[in-house]
Every structure is written in C-alpha cells, then in structure tokens.
Amino acid sequence: MPRRNYAKRILFLGRGWDEWDRRNEPAAKQQPAAKRSKTRRFGTALSFCALFFAGLALSAGAGNGVRALLDNGPSQQAGAGATGATGPTGATGASGAVDAQQAPLVQAQRLARAQVKQPQGLSVRPSAMPSAGRTVQPSSSSRWAVKRSTTRHAHRIAVVKTPAHHHGARTHSSGKKQPLDAEADLPGSTVWLYRAAPDPTPPASRLSIRFARELVADSRQAHVDWTLVLAVLQARGHSSRTPATQVATRALALKLATLGGRKNGWAAALSYSSDTSFADHVVALRHYYRAVGMASLVHGLLSQKRDLEDRVLNDSRLLIYPGGRNDVASHKVDVRVLATMLYLADTFHEVTVSCLISGHKLYARPGVISAHIYGRAVDVAALNGISIYGHQQPGGITEQGVRSLLMLPGSMLPAQIISLLGLGGPSFPLANHYDHIHVGF
Incomplete structure (x- = not known):
C-alpha cells in the first residue's frame, strides 16, 4: 500500500487564508414581481378593440365602394351612349359610341332593373329585348359578365321578395285562434242557445184562483185527491185557465170516487176511459201536480x-x-x-x-x-x-x-x-x- 502524504495535508490546511473568496454566500431574497393594475389591462384591451373595429369599418367601406363601381360602371357607359345618339354630335361622336361587346351586358342590366321595379306576378315582355337586326354576337368574356350580372340581380329580387313573404306569414300566425264554436260552420249543425228560459208555466196555462179553490173544495167533498181530478181533466185536453165549470168538476170528482179513486188512481182512470195509455198519462200528471203543488200551477214555477x-x-x-x-x-x-x-x-x-x-x-x-x-x-x-x-x-x-x-x-x-x-x-x-x-x- 502507498504511504499517506501528511505533508500535503498540512500544506493545504495552511492555505485557509488564501481561499476566503470561495466561501458560500447567502442566497439573495427574491422580490415578488409588481402586479399590473387593472386600469392598465382595461386600457390595453380597449385599444386593441378600437383598432379591430377601425380596420373592420375600413375594409367594409372599401368593399362597398368597389361594388358600387362595378354596378354603376356599365350603366354610366350606357347612359353616355344614349346621350350621344340623341345629341347634336349624332351617332358618329366619340362620346356616343357604344362598344358592341358591352351591348348584351347593358341590355341584361336593364332587364334586371325592370324586373325589380315591376310588381310580383308580372314579367318583362319579349319586346324589351333588342331586335334580331341589332344583336351582336358577344365574346366569351361578355357572356360571363352577362351571366354574373343576371345572377346577381336575380339574387336581389329574391332578397326583396322574401321579407314580404315572411311578413305575411308572421301576420297570419300572429292572429288569435278562434275559440271552439258550437258546430256553427258545419252543415246541419246544432246550436245551443243558453239564455234565460221563460217560466215553464206561462200565464195562459196557469189555473185561475177561482177554479183552484173550487177544485180543492169539490175534491175534498168527494173524498178524492184534487190532483187526480185535475189530471183527468188535463189528459182529456182541457188545458185552459178554467178547464171545467164547477158543476162538471164536482160530477167528475164524485164519479172518480165511485170508481175507486180514493185507493187506486190508475184503476179509476182505466175504468173511466178503458185505455191504459190514458191511465198512465193520468198517473204521471198526478205525480207532477203533487210534486210542484197548487201554488206553482196558479202563480208559475219561477215564483x-x-x-x-x-x-x-x-x-x-x-x-x-x-x-x-x-x-x-x-x-x-x-x-x-x-x-x-x-x-x-x-x-x-x-x-x-x-x-x-x-x-x-x-x-x-x-x-x-x-x-x-x-x-x-x-x-x-x-x-x-x-x-x-x-x-x-x-x-x-x-x-x-x-x-x-x-x-x-x-x-x-x-x-x-x-x-x-x-x-x-x-x-x-x-x-x-x-x-x-x-x-x-
């Protein structure tokens, strides 16, 4: 193993004074970015909007100007030609000459304007077209111009006609729907008139007070119900204010009493007339008179x-x-x-x-x-x-x-x-x- 060099270690420890600039410096504190004010943002957005709309208006105005020039150019040339033809210079003047290739375009535009001015449902007569002797064969560019002009004017006519159609439809739909009617428009219809109805017992068919008193008195004396006696009189067709005299009323009451009218009114009526339908009618009238009472027969039901x-x-x-x-x-x-x-x-x-x-x-x-x-x-x-x-x-x-x-x-x-x-x-x-x-x- 190699020896450790202690001398180098001691040498490096002695150089601490020479490395003072290599010490780690403390990190600088980051300052937050300044916030942009809302007023500045709004001003910037408003400026861009103004520039956008200004450019839009400029382009729209330029487009309208170009279109006006395209529409009015051929018509001005046609007007100049017409003035030259009738002016003092005559048809040979320089201002009155009309190019033969522009003639079909001028005629097509005149035809389109005439169709716009005319009301709906009318068409331009064939005589408005140029005669065969004056017709000049147009070139390919003239044909394309005529087709484009005719298409543009036809589109204008459709645009003009469309609002009138929609206006009429809106007027028709805005009307209120008719309420349900009582079948008044149908053939053989039934119409119900709900009005104040008159009294079911008009004065002409009401009993007189005198007859009512005599009827009640004679029926009580004969021990029969007055409704049975009156029902027999009414069933026989006596429907006036005084159906019978006092003598006839008394005799009828006594006869009905002898026929069993005190117990069975239907049997008494059948014995009196020998007719079942008459007896049924008498019984029905008797029930009705008992239901409404004498006061209703004298003064009316409404009272x-x-x-x-x-x-x-x-x-x-x-x-x-x-x-x-x-x-x-x-x-x-x-x-x-x-x-x-x-x-x-x-x-x-x-x-x-x-x-x-x-x-x-x-x-x-x-x-x-x-x-x-x-x-x-x-x-x-x-x-x-x-x-x-x-x-x-x-x-x-x-x-x-x-x-x-x-x-x-x-x-x-x-x-x-x-x-x-x-x-x-x-x-x-x-x-x-x-x-x-x-x-x-």
Whole structure:
C-alpha cells in the first residue's frame, strides 16, 4: 500500500487564508414581481378593440365602394351612349359610341332593373329585348359578365321578395285562434242557445184562483185527491185557465170516487176511459201536480223556486251528493230540474242524484258546453233503490224512468233523456251513459 502524504495535508490546511473568496454566500431574497393594475389591462384591451373595429369599418367601406363601381360602371357607359345618339354630335361622336361587346351586358342590366321595379306576378315582355337586326354576337368574356350580372340581380329580387313573404306569414300566425264554436260552420249543425228560459208555466196555462179553490173544495167533498181530478181533466185536453165549470168538476170528482179513486188512481182512470195509455198519462200528471203543488200551477214555477229548493233539500226521498246540495242551496239549479227531481221522487219513492253542476266537466263534446254547467241537467244513478248500472234491459227500472220522464207536460218535457235506451222523442242512447240517466233542458 502507498504511504499517506501528511505533508500535503498540512500544506493545504495552511492555505485557509488564501481561499476566503470561495466561501458560500447567502442566497439573495427574491422580490415578488409588481402586479399590473387593472386600469392598465382595461386600457390595453380597449385599444386593441378600437383598432379591430377601425380596420373592420375600413375594409367594409372599401368593399362597398368597389361594388358600387362595378354596378354603376356599365350603366354610366350606357347612359353616355344614349346621350350621344340623341345629341347634336349624332351617332358618329366619340362620346356616343357604344362598344358592341358591352351591348348584351347593358341590355341584361336593364332587364334586371325592370324586373325589380315591376310588381310580383308580372314579367318583362319579349319586346324589351333588342331586335334580331341589332344583336351582336358577344365574346366569351361578355357572356360571363352577362351571366354574373343576371345572377346577381336575380339574387336581389329574391332578397326583396322574401321579407314580404315572411311578413305575411308572421301576420297570419300572429292572429288569435278562434275559440271552439258550437258546430256553427258545419252543415246541419246544432246550436245551443243558453239564455234565460221563460217560466215553464206561462200565464195562459196557469189555473185561475177561482177554479183552484173550487177544485180543492169539490175534491175534498168527494173524498178524492184534487190532483187526480185535475189530471183527468188535463189528459182529456182541457188545458185552459178554467178547464171545467164547477158543476162538471164536482160530477167528475164524485164519479172518480165511485170508481175507486180514493185507493187506486190508475184503476179509476182505466175504468173511466178503458185505455191504459190514458191511465198512465193520468198517473204521471198526478205525480207532477203533487210534486210542484197548487201554488206553482196558479202563480208559475219561477215564483215558487225558493220553496221548491227547500223541498228538495229537505226531502228524504232525494239522495243528493254534498256538491249537488250546495248547488241547490246556492240557487244555481234550474227550476225545471228541481221540479223533475221532485216528480221522480213522488213516482219512485227514492231517487239517487249523482251529478248536478259540481263535478261535471265543461264540454259535453268538442265545442258544446254541457247543460250541467248552466244548472239545466241532472244525472240519476238509481231509482227506487235500484242502480241504473246493470239494469238497462227492456222492461227494467231504466225504461220505467225514461217512460215517466216522457209523460211530463209539454212545457216540462226535457230536451235530452240519455241512457242506453232510445224510446223516441228526446230519448236517445249513448254508450257512456251506462250507469245513469241524463235529463237535460
């Protein structure tokens, strides 16, 4: 192994004074860069934007100027030629000469301007074109110029026509849509006029007070119901204010009493006329008179509307849903509907009303508002405790109810009696009335 040289180590240790400049100096602290102010940034951005828009405006102006020169150059030459042809210098003047190669271009531009000035739907006549004798065969450059000019003017015409088309379309679409009408434009249409209806019992058909008093007195004396005596008179066609004299009324009451009118009105009417249809009519009229009362027959139904409303609300035979009771209490239900409900209650002893106004939709069919909305209709769901649903067979409870409604007096006859059965007159079937009878006025 080589010897260690201690002399060199001692020599290097003695040179510490000569290496003072090689010592590590402390690192200088880095100072943060100064932040640029927002005002300076905004000013720089604004300057660049101004330069950009200035250049854009300059280029647009230069383009418009070049295009104006291209459009006006040939027309100015054509105007100069025309002036020379009519001026004192004549056609031989230097200013009046027109280049033969520019003639087709001038004619094409004139044709395009004439098409722009003319209204839509009109075209330039062929006579506006130059004659065959003056036509000069153009060169290839002239043909290209004519084609380019014609295309440019055709594009202008399309641009001019397009705004008018869109304006008309916008005007058409901005109009309000017409509301649904009651089929008024259809052939054989049905128009429903919902207006204030007159009293179902006009003054000409009301009973006189004197006859009413005599009728009640004679019927009580014969021990029969006055409604049976009046029903027989009305069924025989006596519908004036005084259907019969006092003597005839008393004799009829006594005869009905002897025929069993005290117990069975239908049997008494059948024995009186020997006609079942007459007896059915008499019984129906009797139920109606008992439902509305003598005061309604003398003074009219409208005068007794409040009394009929109270009777409907307090009649235990009428089963009405809460919304329907509120409709009656709010005086919204037509008096004919009130009388019909009381009539059915007197005929079948129990009636379930499923709909009056509340709970029914607005339209019965597209464009026709339902009569329920005006309080002029009632839906019957059950008669005498028997549901209409599942009992619309011939001879069932539904047919009995429809027949009873058809035998109401003429002024009280409904306009709509809808179920699954059609018995003629205002009665007709609809498939969606499988669970109720609709009675509308």
